Amino acid sequence: MRNMAVYQKIIKHEFPSIDLELLDYVSGVLDGGEEFNNVDDVYEAIGGVLHEVNLDKDEDCIRTICRKLYKTLQLNGGENQQNAILLDAPVQLSEQGLEDESTNDDKSIWMATRENVSQVNKKKLEKAEAKLKAKQERRLLQPDQPVKQNGMVSASASQAVSRKDVKAEAAGTSRATDIRIENFDIAFGEKVLLKEASFTLAFGRRYGLVGRNGAGKSTLLKMIASRELQFQSHISILHVEQEVIGDDTLAIDSVLECDELRTKLLKDEKELHMKIHDSSGCTDPSLGAKLSDVYAKLAEIEADKAPSRAAMILNGLGFSSNMQSQTTKEFSGGWRMRIALARALFSKPDLLLLDEPTNMLDIKAILWLENYLQDWPTTLLIVSHDKKFLNEVATDMIHQHSKRLDAYKGNYEQFFKTKTEKHKNQQREYEAQMQFRAHVQTFIDRFRYNANRAALVQSKIKQLEKLPKLIPVEKESEVILRFPAELQKLSPPILQLDEVSFSYGPDVPIFGSVDLSANMESRICIVGENGSGKTTLLKILLGEFNPVAGIRHCHRNLRIGYFSQHHIDTMKFDKNAIEVMASRFPGKQIEQYRQQLGSFGVTGDLATRPVSSLSGGQKSRVVFALMCAGNPNFFILDEPTNHLDIETVEALGKALSSFKGGVILVSHDESLIRVVCKELWVCGEGSVRAMEGGLDEYKKMVEKEFEQQR
Template sequence: MSVSCRELISQAFPDIDQEISDYVNSVLDDGGDDFETSDDLYEAIGIMLQQADESKSEEDMKQICDRLHCLLHSNQPETAINGNNKILDAPVQLSALADGRESESTNDHSIWMVKRDNSSIVDQKKLEKADKKIQKKLGKREQTTIKKVESVPEMASASQQISKRDVKMDASGSNKSYDIKLENIDISYGDKVLLQGADLHLVWGRRYGFTGRNGLGKTTLLKMISSGELRIPSHISVLHVEQEVEGDETPAIQSVLQCDEKREKLLQEEKDLNAQLSSSSAGQDNSLSSRLHEVYKELEAMEADKAPAKAAMILNGLGYTSTDQLRPTKEFSGGWRMRLALARALFTRPDLLLLDEPTNMLDMKAIIWLENYLQNWPTTIFVVSHDRLFLDAVSTDIIHLHSYQLDSYRGNYEVFHKTREERLKNQRKEYEAQKQYRDHIQVFIDRFRYNANRAAQVQSKLKLLEKLPELKPVEKETEVVIKFQDCDKLSPPILQLDDMTFYYSKEKILFNKVCVNANMDSRICIVGDNGAGKTTLLKLLLAELEPCSGHRHAHRNLRIGYFSQHHVDQLDMGVHSVQLLANRFPGQGQEVYRNQLGSFGVSGDLALRPVSSLSGGQKSRVAFAVMSMTNPNFFILDEPTNHLDMETIEALGEALNKFKGGVILVSHDERLIRKICKELWVVSKGVVTSLDGGIDEYKQLVEKELESH
């Protein structure tokens, strides 16, 4: 684009906004050749220029676009402007040409000469270019732009389709809708396709549960949205609870309050103004007091005085006591700092809240509180969760990821499950009916293909087959497999703690005279608040910790398989799963390692992929394979459902029910607890209590406690 175009815009619109100016200039720079007429140019930039100076009429805008169009095409050859007409320098005698008597002196530029001017020969490349321009002009109103990026998480790349209208509205700030519509999304991770031509539509104020098998790309999609790789309107604020809060000297409650940057800025300004007023002269007081009054009004309008109470309420619901809220963030573990990140998100209330497995870091009390809190959430939520009951309580809609597509369903997870089963059932019926109809026609064709008397009918049937819609079988998701090996039966007593007392410091006794026991048919679930000592109790049962008093008794042939919360993080990420087992348990054949991994659904190429490239759920299955390699006869599982999808959790429940040994697990997944547990231990205030009423009795106790707060 010549400089004169920029000068013309700046002269015609002296007060033009810089963003609009940059946008218009970039359009002229990049697409000048695409505007064949001034009307095309007006359609592209006229609306934007109108916003820069509303005093100008539509006719004024068209005149400016005419001048810009002339400037853009001022460098074309003169023949392009004046046309392609040729002027004959001398008369031509047709009879002389016919007789071959045309003089050699005839003007070389005559259009009748056998040796024609090269300009009359069609340039195939120019013809193709012109054809493309015509096609582009015909589809101009539906024209879209493609944004393609290949940056975010590791090898992930994404592209989407964005309409020009949306780009213009976003650039001009005229888009006031808080709905989010992502169209024709393609996402891949290295060579693996995750989404292909998928559409995602999130309506403002609705709560979307995001489900699908492990490894299909749910977390990657959330990262693409939060990082801006998938474009959403710029006025919509997005917050993705992904990383834990960095530990420092900041108290937990202050860390939450600092999220409201506007409030913090106004409070700091109030403090500075008061300091200036105390040391200023009388002449300055009026201006400072006036500004201070405005600051007070803004703080009052945003109810800044209620912010500490709101932050304290959120922290309390997530398990932080009044004392904890005043502790520096560096004193909390990673799990508690993740809770703090969740608290900051809930306090900030972004327009779009992205949550990835928020229940993984919470105990049952905090999950129940979060369910109740999110039911009144005013903006849009997009949450990945494999906790079926959590999605039932929170979701107004379900987005289901499968076959590289995103299917939307109205209602919670229970409604989605029924609707999807009914839909699959109808699709199978439709497929079978169409297949039967096709087979019937094909039988007729095969029977009378060579019968001359039936030739017309056969042709008719062939045409009918061609017109039928493409026959696609219903894709059935592969069944998740988890299978624990049979183990030896042991006679009781198997595992017990007698009058066990334990503490890290005498000032704070964690357990006092605890008596518990488990046998080969035990299915025990341990519940309680985070920090009550559930994991410590497991370590005492494992003999990783020694009781301060009392005794631990275990059968001499007892082999315990232990799955810890951090088992997945401790896997060697630099090798594939088969090599991982070979390193841990050398001396076996590769077939043994593959069979072991296959028992937990890690088979085929998946077993040869680097562990680092597996999803959280797939890593958990590898961890189960490692745990079970020694053929244990008793399982102690600490939060085994973290990162597992619903189908895998169901398969885990079935496998634990079939397992011949004993099971003790810590879990907050209510569905799994109901599926397998025969006994419930509650850890609270230094004692371990067995509840006869099971999970229902415990939930009633928790809800009463929440109501009292």
């Protein structure tokens, strides 16, 4: 009861009609030994109760009152505490009254009790007490305690939402199409991914989200899709993350079914037809009216055009007419992901979230998707490592780094230029500030003991003290991948296919009469549509598949390093990267495993964390470390850029260019192909042939096919 009367006097002044029991409760919270570190703590403890007392007072007004109370807390708890009045006996405030402020008697702190005391709202009081109890319990918990689901560490989010937005959402009056998500934190276990971050997505704009592997880009998309980050509930969201479940539904029907309104209207139409036909001449007049209404609504949404639109989207993503009539269970995971993407493009949600959409597509499908998304009518947020794709699609960029989000206007190329110039300016400003401070400090050191300059020295010292804290410019470390450098020279040819043919049975021929030769200087990229036999060709080169006809020649000292997304999928997720290395290459010291992993950026705690907690790009780096542990002199890489960030893709291109062995690469990433490859081989139409003119000629061929299809 040290200072309750003081707090009550302030509260009573602001809320003259407050219930006495509620007044006791609020002042008791402030005087009850609770630790309040700032105004926000006071607001969190009693702000909600004060809002309920007087709904006319807005949030800013309540915070001003809390600020007065916090200052009083500091005064009464600090150096002036000795001035507090010590009472001889406890005083029951319910039996006393606070003194009216209109009197001039400063010696008494009591007022007369009002005759008409309103009844306290017990529910409000219980709600306030529960809120305070929850706050106290949260303080007892360990900070950064990992959130777990099914025994696995998962991400968690916290957000401060303004009362104004909450009221608008509760009233259902918000019809804004722009998405604004403010003041939120995201953590993955003990690792903080974003802190006090905010961003806005303007309706109709297309945003590219970029950042280093492990920064939390995919986690951010999941938090938005699950609405763990709060924003307008009327905004529809679709996150293309999981493949369509394989069942007996046809691919074309799976896409059409995602239009729920059309599906419901067609169902209603069918049911009404059945009722009319079953009425045996005694037709209910209302049935005809209902059927006419259904027809009108179907015409309004252009339901008759839906099948052709769905077929066009599936065709653009690589589905032939026959494939569109196959059931979803007949497709592999990659093709079912394409169906999921087709469903998203068909349904046109208010916010479409795409996480590495080009991973599942060949070059032809990527070019189609680029053209399609350029006319996307709603808001789009894309995570991608493909610079060419972002340049063609994005109108804005969001850079996730250093636990924050920075927004930029323009596509990836414009973003990179702006960011580079911004960092240069920041560095120049930092260096100028350092130089100025050093100059002032030199003056102080020189004349510190000069009596004639004492006043000037003091002035300079105060000048330094008033300068803002100088923070160095944060630079992201350069990504470096270290492939084996010392290789045994092998005389050509080291890997060769002579008149090779392959089929999965008499009815499934893949290709025939393939002649392919590679040596230590080879830089070959294999392209083609999905299903044309690219991965099958790699399996033959590796010796995993035997050709139906023809011969595979291989140098006896050839050591092939093979990268495949399948290797990522088969890693034991409960083990860490060091344990994975030890299981594949036993008998070495832990430092040797660490050194190998460190060559590919898997350093520090990344090497000791369970593989399940690593991002897709970090898992890919572990696979690179495993691939190179056997000191290979030839690389065969199947889509190595999937899940890598842009900086790592660039580092991969540099590393492959300087590698002294041969390289055969299957990739759809245009920037990597242009940096690395000198030869282009095209799979398709039952053959594998060299493409004169390289990637540019291949793209012209694909674009010509687009024009013919239109």
